[in-house]
Amino acid sequence: MTNDSVTTSAKRPVLVQVDHLVQTFNPGKKDEVKAVQDISFSIYQGETLGLVGESGSGKTTTGRSLIRLYQPTGGDVLFAGQNIARLRTGSPAMRDFRRKVQMIFQDPYASLNPRMKVKDIIAEGIDIHHLAASAADRDNRVNALLAQVGLNQDHANRYPHEFSGGQRQRIGIARALAVEPEFIIADEPISALDVSIQAQVVNLLKDIQAKQGLTYLFIAHDLAMVKYISDRIAVMHNGRLVELASADEVYNHPLHPYTKSLLSAIPIPDPAIERQRTPLVYDPREAEDNRPRQLVAVYPEHYVWAAADEVAAYQAAAVRQHREER
Amino acid sequence: MTPQSPSRPLGPEAFKPVPVNTQAQEQIAAPSLTFSQDARSRLKQNKLALVSFWLLVFIGSAALLSLWFSPANPNTQHLAYTHLPPKWGNLNVPFFNGYRDGVDLYARSGVPRGTYFFLGTDYLGRDLLARILVGTRVSLFIALLATFFDLTIGVFYGLIAGWRGGRTDTIMQRLIEIISSVPNLIVVILMLLVFKPGLTSIILAIAMTGWVTMARLVRAETLQLKNQEFILAARTLGETSRRIAVKHLLPNLSSTIIIQTMFTIPSAIFFEAFLSYIGIGLPAPTASLGTLLADGQKVLQLYPSELVFPAIIIVVLMLAFNLLADGLRDAFDPRSSR
Ligand SMILES: Nc1ncnc2c1ncn2[C@@H]1O[C@H](COP(=O)(O)OP(=O)(O)O)[C@@H](O)[C@H]1O
Ligand SMILES: [Mg+2]
Numbered sequence: 001m002t003n004d005s006v007t008t009s010a011k012r013p014v015l016v017q018v019d020h021l022v023q024t025f026n027p028g029k030k031d032e033v034k035a036v037q038d039i040s041f042s043i044y045q046g047e048t049l050g051l052v053g054e055s056g057s058g059k060t061t062t063g064r065s066l067i068r069l070y071q072p073t074g075g076d077v078l079f080a081g082q083n084i085a086r087l088r089t090g091s092p093a094m095r096d097f098r099r100k101v102q103m104i105f106q107d108p109y110a111s112l113n114p115r116m117k118v119k120d121i122i123a124e125g126i127d128i129h130h131l132a133a134s135a136a137d138r139d140n141r142v143n144a145l146l147a148q149v150g151l152n153q154d155h156a157n158r159y160p161h162e163f164s165g166g167q168r169q170r171i172g173i174a175r176a177l178a179v180e181p182e183f184i185i186a187d188e189p190i191s192a193l194d195v196s197i198q199a200q201v202v203n204l205l206k207d208i209q210a211k212q213g214l215t216y217l218f219i220a221h222d223l224a225m226v227k228y229i230s231d232r233i234a235v236m237h238n239g240r241l242v243e244l245a246s247a248d249e250v251y252n253h254p255l256h257p258y259t260k261s262l263l264s265a266i267p268i269p270d271p272a273i274e275r276q277r278t279p280l281v282y283d284p285r286e287a288e289d290n291r292p293r294q295l296v297a298v299y300p301e302h303y304v305w306a307a308a309d310e311v312a313a314y315q316a317a318a319v320r321q322h323r324e325e326r
Numbered sequence: 327m328t329p330q331s332p333s334r335p336l337g338p339e340a341f342k343p344v345p346v347n348t349q350a351q352e353q354i355a356a357p358s359l360t361f362s363q364d365a366r367s368r369l370k371q372n373k374l375a376l377v378s379f380w381l382l383v384f385i386g387s388a389a390l391l392s393l394w395f396s397p398a399n400p401n402t403q404h405l406a407y408t409h410l411p412p413k414w415g416n417l418n419v420p421f422f423n424g425y426r427d428g429v430d431l432y433a434r435s436g437v438p439r440g441t442y443f444f445l446g447t448d449y450l451g452r453d454l455l456a457r458i459l460v461g462t463r464v465s466l467f468i469a470l471l472a473t474f475f476d477l478t479i480g481v482f483y484g485l486i487a488g489w490r491g492g493r494t495d496t497i498m499q500r501l502i503e504i505i506s507s508v509p510n511l512i513v514v515i516l517m518l519l520v521f522k523p524g525l526t527s528i529i530l531a532i533a534m535t536g537w538v539t540m541a542r543l544v545r546a547e548t549l550q551l552k553n554q555e556f557i558l559a560a561r562t563l564g565e566t567s568r569r570i571a572v573k574h575l576l577p578n579l580s581s582t583i584i585i586q587t588m589f590t591i592p593s594a595i596f597f598e599a600f601l602s603y604i605g606i607g608l609p610a611p612t613a614s615l616g617t618l619l620a621d622g623q624k625v626l627q628l629y630p631s632e633l634v635f636p637a638i639i640i641v642v643l644m645l646a647f648n649l650l651a652d653g654l655r656d657a658f659d660p661r662s663s664r
Contacts (some may be wrong), residue, residue, distance in 0.1 A: 064558075067562050068401075069558055069561060075650065090566075094564075097566030098562065099564065101562070102562060103558070103559065103562045105555040105558065105559065106555070107555055107626060110555045110556065111554075111555035111556050111558075111559055112556055113556040113573075113574050113577070113578070114578070115361055115577035115578055115580075116573075116577075124559075124560065124563055124565070125563040125564075128563050128564050128565055128569075129564065151352060152336070152352055152353070155352070159359075159360060159361065165397075167352065172559070175559065175563075179563065201566065209327050271595055
């Protein structure tokens, strides 16, 4: 099977299609960083795709390339069939893209302009895209958005520094929702928050998705949280996708050794099992033998980054795991 | 809370969860302060900065008002009244009563009754107070110009270099290094080859070099700001670069800009005074604090007051601007102090 089968397994409508995306920083210089090295995947309409991997694996870079904060070094990103890597700044198509795709950021303390009132932060997109008919309409929209993310109306005239991390993150969510987007990239939206607040924000995101039929790319380094919110999970390592399958499949039948090591690091809230848990250590040199590898389907809808002669072993392992379960 | 008395045992109702009012959890009690309100209240606690501020307001308005209400024409010479000591009307305050070494110099020079020189006269019999006011006005004009170039060229240059980054930034940085490697004095002396000594060459010199520090600071901070997530958010919303600069960059740069202006001003004032002092600044008969110091210095041993008065003004100006700048920096960025 080839890479193309990954990106076009058309069963549901595809909203975002990533084809051989490459993102290199400072190309040709001494400090060149190959942050994303040829990845391909697609995101279906209405689903949540979780993107996990250790820090530095290129998740943020992938997200920012998808939203054209970075100009991709190579490859294509198609949003609703349109190649956004080729959009010109300021063109009508680009303006449309800037409204339909939004991002929720990791650091709630850096993602809100400290010199702006909350209502102006939330209304920024409304102003840019002229979505409000009048000042009153603008205020109404801001109030509705505040209510939607569970904040009071009298918060509108305050400044960000008066809010807690969780509240700030919800302001960031309201800002993204203000332009009525179709696709939201959430870049570790909860990893800077208190554990007690994390569930609140994740559930808010789930609610909004259910109500508005949004599509999410949910980036995290914590597999447990990603499994809770995602339909499918993509595992990233060293700028490459090493495994892609449904959330349950990745969680219960991991195939790639890196995914296994990620899973083995999750503590289990049962002392008996937790005592026996042995964290597996993944040695990245396993995959650095310069053999050509690509994402291959080794089981229905389950892709693993493998060299040609490794495919058979993965297929066998997948079959074995599924048989054991039954 | 009053401690439970041991005699009353806790019933099961004591262990019921207290209902949580989620609306109340989101409540913020503190009054809403904007950033500048916050900074202003911190500045008000800084006595030294506050005194400096009002001193500057006083000196500034005195210098400005003297345009219309000058005590005398600063350039009118009275060759009969040279080197008169200060005299404050008929108040008879020691040192300010027109006597020097026990001699009433006003009477000896034949100054008509009712004519007083509050700070005395210089070697041409010109009113020193009027000349100091003119000199202060020149200094404040220079301050205004330096601020203008800081805010226009300096801020703009720094914003462009920082925002564009990459090769543009590298080229602009090299240019700044070249500019700042030429000493200001040399720039002015080269100007003198083309222009007559005077305000023009001083202004041009400040326009060419005075904004460099501002540009550097603005660039450095823009480089940091442009990767902040709120700027990225603005970009993903489709904000144009120009609007990002106005809406996001400048408000967040404002404290840096204000503080740096407050440091540029005293150095520009000093630069002008220094040039005038060594004789390549403002030409005679225009008064400037520098020329007044130079004139006063020539007669220092005989008539020290002619040096002391302009010196006090320039010292106060420099100190007040620097202390105010320090105060502003602490007010805008509380972490930087102590
Ligand atoms: N703007 C940049 N310039 C140079 N290198 C970068 C830049 N952004 C990210 N990188 C590098 O790219 C790699 C991937 O980073 P990132 O996408 O932030 O990873 P993650 O989000 O998974 O932690 C890291 O090695 C990081 O140092
Ligand atoms: Mg990241």
